[in-house]
Amino acid sequence: MASLSPGKISRYSEPLWMPYCQMKTASPPIHVVATEGVELILNDGRRLLDAMASWWCACHGYNHPHLTASMARQLDVMPHVMMGGVHHDPATRLASRLVNLLPGELNHVFFSDSGSTAVEVAMKMAVQSYRNRGLERRRKFVAFANAYHGDTTGAMSLCDPVRGMHHRFAGTLLEQHHLSVPRTATQRNALCRLLRDQGDQFAGVFIEPLVQGAGGMRFHDADTLRFLREVTLQHELPLIADELATGFGRTGTLFAVEAAGIVPDIICLGKSMTAGMIGMAATVATDAIYETFYSDDPADAFMHGPTFMGNPLACAAANASLDLFETEPRLEQVAAIEAVLCERLEPARVIADVVDVRAMGAIGVIQVDELRDVDRLRSAFVDRGIWIRPFGDVIYTTPAFTMPLDRVRFLADTMVEVTREWSTWT
Numbered sequence: 001m002a003s004l005s006p007g008k009i010s011r012y013s014e015p016l017w018m019p020y021c022q023m024k025t026a027s028p029p030i031h032v033v034a035t036e037g038v039e040l041i042l043n044d045g046r047r048l049l050d051a052m053a054s055w056w057c058a059c060h061g062y063n064h065p066h067l068t069a070s071m072a073r074q075l076d077v078m079p080h081v082m083m084g085g086v087h088h089d090p091a092t093r094l095a096s097r098l099v100n101l102l103p104g105e106l107n108h109v110f111f112s113d114s115g116s117t118a119v120e121v122a123m124k125m126a127v128q129s130y131r132n133r134g135l136e137r138r139r140k141f142v143a144f145a146n147a148y149h150g151d152t153t154g155a156m157s158l159c160d161p162v163r164g165m166h167h168r169f170a171g172t173l174l175e176q177h178h179l180s181v182p183r184t185a186t187q188r189n190a191l192c193r194l195l196r197d198q199g200d201q202f203a204g205v206f207i208e209p210l211v212q213g214a215g216g217m218r219f220h221d222a223d224t225l226r227f228l229r230e231v232t233l234q235h236e237l238p239l240i241a242d243e244l245a246t247g248f249g250r251t252g253t254l255f256a257v258e259a260a261g262i263v264p265d266i267i268c269l270g271k272s273m274t275a276g277m278i279g280m281a282a283t284v285a286t287d288a289i290y291e292t293f294y295s296d297d298p299a300d301a302f303m304h305g306p307t308f309m310g311n312p313l314a315c316a317a318a319n320a321s322l323d324l325f326e327t328e329p330r331l332e333q334v335a336a337i338e339a340v341l342c343e344r345l346e347p348a349r350v351i352a353d354v355v356d357v358r359a360m361g362a363i364g365v366i367q368v369d370e371l372r373d374v375d376r377l378r379s380a381f382v383d384r385g386i387w388i389r390p391f392g393d394v395i396y397t398t399p400a401f402t403m404p405l406d407r408v409r410f411l412a413d414t415m416v417e418v419t420r421e422w423s424t425w426t
């Protein structure tokens with residue numbers, strides 16, 4: 001029988017194909033049989049402290065009783081129903097709660113099933129919004145170096161074309177325009193020039209506010225976001241905030257754009273929206289965008305509709321997660337985690353090969369010159385009881401907001417200790 005077995009057994013006939021993984025040479029994945037709180041329980045009984053929260057998603061930890069009970073109730077009543085021509089309370093309730101939480105006139109919620117799809121939906125929305133006004137030329141987007149917006153083809157075209165993980169698809173994707181995130185005066189001028197000279201070909205500007213995630217955990221400040229808002233307003237170009245990773249408290253405010261006091265024209269949400277319980281995403285548009293679709297012409301309707309759009313079980317999870325943001329002190333917990341990560345990761349700065357150490361909200365990063373021996377590094381963490389997945393040039397953590405602070409200290413201290421050890425490997 002084929003299995004993800006360690007050792008020399010060939011995985012040539014393995015039925016389970018893993019993501020971002022060279023199946024032939026990579027170390028076997030860890031075998032998880034259960035989750036509990038902030039831990040993964042392995043098939044051999046070991047427990048690992050989870051530094052990843054399952055790719056930023058499990059913000060309240062695993063198996064939170066309020067999440068599981070809400071989903072169990074929904075499972076009995078109506079696990080799923082199509083959304084074409086049908087609506088239901090879990091979806092209407094979630095849409096209005098999101099609208100109430102989001103800043104400004106982000107008042108129209110389009111549900112989908114994954115973050116990449118939410119990005120595709122935002123791209124289509126922006127392009128069709130112009131077409132509904134007779135502006136056919138506007139179809140390209142401005143995106144940034146180190147950007148990551150997803151794995152589907154439209155979303156891939158927005159990712160960093162050089163350093164991103166999709167360079168094997170060069171030449172097959174939509175052409176977008178990539179610039180450096182406009183931090184410095186020179187970078188800001190470059191964006192201004194581009195929009196001045198070629199602005200009328202663009203349908204929007206995509207940014208991951210405050211933190212660029214899978215493109216390398218790069219941070220920028222609120223001032224950069226305010227600048228982006230200002231120039232896009234000048235050129236009447238939609239600013240599209242991809243908050244798949246940052247949304248729902250990760251950077252310290254409920255949404256990262258709030259830290260800059262700006263309102264984007266479109267915002268993409270997902271990942272921790274359901275607290276990691278089940279796949280779901282949303283693309284939320286302002287009144288101004290929505291109005292360009294709202295007409296007597298059926299051809300102006302937005303032509304999109306994923307099969308599992310607004311899945312009631314996912315809506316129940318998302319509604320329950322919002323309950324927890326209301327009843328438990330999540331943002332205070334994020335602030336406390338940030339303080340611990342800042343203090344405890346700092347000693348890594350002097351390690352050879354470390355080029356930067358940074359933390360924002362519940363995100364802690366040790367950036368190195370070049371990440372060698374990734375498999376061995378991962379094992380060194382597992383040996384110390386931690387699940388962490390270094391990639392690119394970063395060793396990073398995005399823990400659950402409910403992780404007790406003594407565990408966060410242990411996690412950060414271990415990140416420093418293992419990085420120090422790693423730097424001596426030859």
Ligand SMILES: *Cc1c(COP(=O)(O)O)cnc(C)c1O
Pocket residue numbers: 114115116117119148149150151208213214242243244245270271
């Ligand atoms: C994860 C992520 C996506 C893609 O979401 P999926 O649910 O994996 O399709 C897009 N953008 C950002 C910023 C992300 O972090």
